[in-house]
Amino acid sequence: MGIKRLLVFITVLFLQESDAFSQEFIQTKCLDSLSVFFKFGSYEIENPQRLIARCSRIKATSGKIKITSYTDTIGSQKSNQKLAAKRLNSVSKILRSTSLSSFAIDSINKNEQRDLKKKLNDSTFRRVDIVIYSVENKFKLNSPINLDINFVSETYKIVPESSGNLKTLLSILQDDSTLNVQLNGHVCCRPGQELSEQRALAVKKYLVSNGIESNRIECKGFSNSIPLFPRTDIQNVHKNMRVEVVFIKKETH
Structure with a gap:
C-alpha cells in the first residue's frame, strides 16, 4: 500500500471511529414544567392532587424528571439545606405515586442559591421546580x-x-x-x-x-x-x- 493510500485509509478510519464515539445516548423532549410552592419553613405539599393530576396527562412510557429545590434566606444555611432536601423528598414521594413512577428522578438541592441580579421576594424561592422529559434511546x-x-x-x-x-x-x-x-x-x-x-x-x-x-x-x-x-x-x-x-x-x- 502506497503512503498516500495509507494516509487516506487512516484518516477514514479515524473519522469513522470519531463519529461512532460522538453518537448520543438518548433524545429528550420537554413534556411539562411546573413549580410547587411551600409555606414559610414547611415541606408539606398543600395540594398534592394538583401535581398528581398534572402528571396523569402525560402519556409517555419512559422519561426523566428534574426537580430543583430552593429556600428563602431566613435562618441558617445549614437548616435551609435540610429544608430544601425535605421539600425534594416530599415532591419525589408524590411523583413516585403517579403514572410517572418509572421515570428517573434527578434531584438538585440549590437551597439559598439564586441570581443576585434579580431582586425577587424571598417567598418566590420557597419552591421546587419540576421539569418532565420524555426519553428515547438513540444509541x-x-x-x-x-x-x-x-x-x-x-x-x-x-x-x-x-x-x-x-x-x-x-x-x-x-x-x-x-x-x-x-x-x-x-x-x-x-x-x-x-x-x-x-x-x-x-x-x-x-x-x-x-x-x-x-x-x-x-x-x-x-x-x-x-x-x-x-x-x-x-x-x-x-x-x-x-x-x-x-x-x-x-x-x-
Missing part, C-alpha cells in the same frame, strides 16, 4: 459511546460533576433487561493498562451498587492504545482519558 448496538466521564488525574476516581451520563446509563439498563454492556477504559498519555481497567471497573461498581447484575457487565482496558484525538492540548488529553460503553443485546435461545 446503536455494538458501537462504542464515550460516557464523557472525567477522572482525577492518574486515578480511577470519578469527578462527581461529570457523572450525569452514569445516571442515564443506569436508567437504560434498568428499563431494558435484554441489554448487556461492555465498558472500555482508556488513559490519555503514558501507557497504563491497569489504570484503564480500573476506570472501567469504577463504572461497573457504580452500576452494580445500584442494582445492575454483575454478569451483564464486561470490562476491558486499552491503556493509551486508541486515542481519539492528537495530544496537542489539554482538552484533547481529557477527551482521550475516557470510558466508553458498548450496548450488546443478550443472546436468546
Whole structure:
C-alpha cells in the first residue's frame, strides 16, 4: 500500500471511529414544567392532587424528571439545606405515586442559591421546580459511546460533576433487561493498562451498587492504545482519558 493510500485509509478510519464515539445516548423532549410552592419553613405539599393530576396527562412510557429545590434566606444555611432536601423528598414521594413512577428522578438541592441580579421576594424561592422529559434511546448496538466521564488525574476516581451520563446509563439498563454492556477504559498519555481497567471497573461498581447484575457487565482496558484525538492540548488529553460503553443485546435461545 502506497503512503498516500495509507494516509487516506487512516484518516477514514479515524473519522469513522470519531463519529461512532460522538453518537448520543438518548433524545429528550420537554413534556411539562411546573413549580410547587411551600409555606414559610414547611415541606408539606398543600395540594398534592394538583401535581398528581398534572402528571396523569402525560402519556409517555419512559422519561426523566428534574426537580430543583430552593429556600428563602431566613435562618441558617445549614437548616435551609435540610429544608430544601425535605421539600425534594416530599415532591419525589408524590411523583413516585403517579403514572410517572418509572421515570428517573434527578434531584438538585440549590437551597439559598439564586441570581443576585434579580431582586425577587424571598417567598418566590420557597419552591421546587419540576421539569418532565420524555426519553428515547438513540444509541446503536455494538458501537462504542464515550460516557464523557472525567477522572482525577492518574486515578480511577470519578469527578462527581461529570457523572450525569452514569445516571442515564443506569436508567437504560434498568428499563431494558435484554441489554448487556461492555465498558472500555482508556488513559490519555503514558501507557497504563491497569489504570484503564480500573476506570472501567469504577463504572461497573457504580452500576452494580445500584442494582445492575454483575454478569451483564464486561470490562476491558486499552491503556493509551486508541486515542481519539492528537495530544496537542489539554482538552484533547481529557477527551482521550475516557470510558466508553458498548450496548450488546443478550443472546436468546
